[in-house]
């Protein structure tokens with residue numbers, strides 16, 4: 001069952017996004033099937049997903065300090081106490097997904113859950129590659145597609161150490177190591193952690209096999225109706241990730257950018273955009 005909630009305050013004008021993106025901007029949305037649920041919070045630079053289980057919530061991605069009140073409001077609307085949040089999990093360490101993560105985790109007194117590659121970077125300084133050259137230029141065009149959100153004062157102050165090529169990503173919240181590829185997401189039965197490098201070295205997806213939901217971060221996006229992301233740091237790894245994800249039962253993609261979308265034919269038939277498109 002899918003409910004689209006009213007959009008709360010404080011977001012960049014969706015006019016440009018409406019003009020440039022056929023699916024329109026991401027919306028707050030509650031998706032429920034039986035005991036399983038996910039709430040999409042349309043944040044400032046990316047979508048935050050709240051994975052809902054009885055008595056427990058996992059927060060996936062938080063791109064901006066400005067998203068904290070939106071997430072707290074979403075929890076209140078769902079009748080969930082902040083103490084139910086088990087961890088905050090960035091799908092990958094790119095600024096638009098991570099600038100609010102540490103702040104949120106500390107305000108909720110909960111750990112930051114990191115995948116193996118993110119953790120190796122944070123703990124041991126293992127470098128992470130970013131999309132570069134032409135593929136990075138394509139990202140400039142996606143900025144107006146998201147309504148041209150500008151950094152808030154809090155993001156300038158505290159966020160810049162997170163998610164940029166120069167960032168050290170020094171989380172002050174305690175860290176929680178996620179299990180490796182294919183293992184269950186701790187405390188959320190039915191959800192699996194998938195390592196999906198390509199867009200970023202540390203990119204993760206979260207898959208719920210029974211319902212076919214897939215939370216993708218930037219591995220898939222929905223600016224143009226639901227597509228593979230042309231912005232990658234490792235083309236070969238991305239092709240492998242595509243092939244692997246295409247074998248899964250996926251009924252709905254919950255992307256980091258744009259609204260969620262149904263995939264009645266799975267992922268294998270999703271388009272890859274030509275080089276001249278963003």
Ligand SMILES: [Zn+2]
Nearest residue numbers: 092094200218
């Ligand atoms: Zn990214």
Ligand SMILES: [Zn+2]
Nearest residue numbers: 046096218256
């Ligand atoms: Zn992103």
